[in-house]
Amino acid sequence: MKYTLRQLEVFLAVAHFDNITRAADSLSMSQSAASGALRDLEDQFDIQLFDRAGKRLKINELGRLLRPRAEALLERAQSLELEMAQHQVVGQLKIGATMTIGNYLAMGLIARYLDEQPKAKLDLQVANTSAIVARLINFDLDIGLVEGEIQHPDLEVVPWRQDQLEVFCAPDHPLAGKQQLSDTDLLSASWILREQGSGTRQAFDWALHGLLSGLNVLLELEHAESIKRAVAEGLGIGCLSSIALRESFELGTLVPLRVAGRDFSRQLYLVINRHKYRSAGIERWIELCHQT
Known part of the structure; x- marks a missing residue:
């Protein structure tokens, strides 16, 4: 066999960090040893796995092609080592x-x-x-x-x-007494929402298609608890998973709002x-x- 598992470890570490020094540190190796292992791997097969720009190494097309197979091979080897060393199959x-x-x-x-x-x-x-x-x-x-x-x-x-999003507000919010919200109500409200890139925001945007450009989004926050606190303080209405709202609904600190003609279910x-x-x-x- 022309390659070693250590060479594959170096290859994968460099692919992750784009830097030979940080890759060597992650493997508790010297920089020279890591550089030598990567060079030997490439020389043995007359290939180049990275494009080099100063101290930065960026994985190239061949490296990206081989990376998943090297990852799988190394994981199998690590799993076998764990089983032999600890007599267990879960690491x-x-x-x-x-x-x-x-x-x-x-x-x-x-x-x-x-x-x-x-x-x-x-x-x-x-x-x-x-x-x-x-x-x-x-x-x-x-x-x-x-x-x-x-x-x-x-x-x-x-x-x-399956999961379900819920629109909600503080008990004393002007919309709290309405039996169901219309599109006009949704457009008139101030919203406290999850940030773009979150699954909750993605599902919310789908549910309110056609209205997004007119919504008044007052705040975008990363954490459900921050959104719940802002809504409880009366800053606006929110939309989160029913999973995150169950306790607040039971305590009465927040109340659900029914929305007409909008599907807030998700997978x-x-x-x-x-x-x-x-x-x-x-x-x-x-x-x-x-x-x-």
Whole structure:
């Protein structure tokens, strides 16, 4: 065999960081050793995997073609090493979740997973849909749980569960007493919404198609709790997942608003890179999601 797993580790680290020094640091290697390993890999096959511009290395077309296969091969090797060393089939799992899922649903799944696999290590990263997609494409995450629609050739998107957005306001807001809101009401209100790039905002924009250009969006915030607080203070009305609003509705600090002729239903999804090696941990996580 003309290449080593260490050479593949260097190749993937450089592809991630675009820099040989940072790649070497991530692998606890010297810069010269990392440079030598990458050079040997390229020389052995008479290829070039990166375009070089000063100290920056940018993966080229051949490197992008080989990267998913190198990633899968290295993950299989790491999985085998873990099984032989620890006599277990589940190792570290890197999960990405969008805000609503990460804050209100993911912990229940994590608790069930760790109950079955107490020695497993889980890394949960919470961000909006566009950020989770970027990390999945770059192999920085094993699996994603997202709220937004995704179309990318490298990603497999699997329907997970249904969700419903709710328009809401403070109990003393002028619209709180209306039986249902018309388009005129929606256009006259001030809105506190999630930021562009989030799955919640994507679903909201679809639901209010035809009205978006006339909406008065007062604030765009990243976190559901901040939106709920702003709406409770009377700054405007909001729209979030019913999952995030359940407790506030029960306490009466916020109230739901009925909207005529608008569909606020949406789908939540499991997302995984098509080129990702599906370890036993990934497969079990997917099973738990479908069971919940």
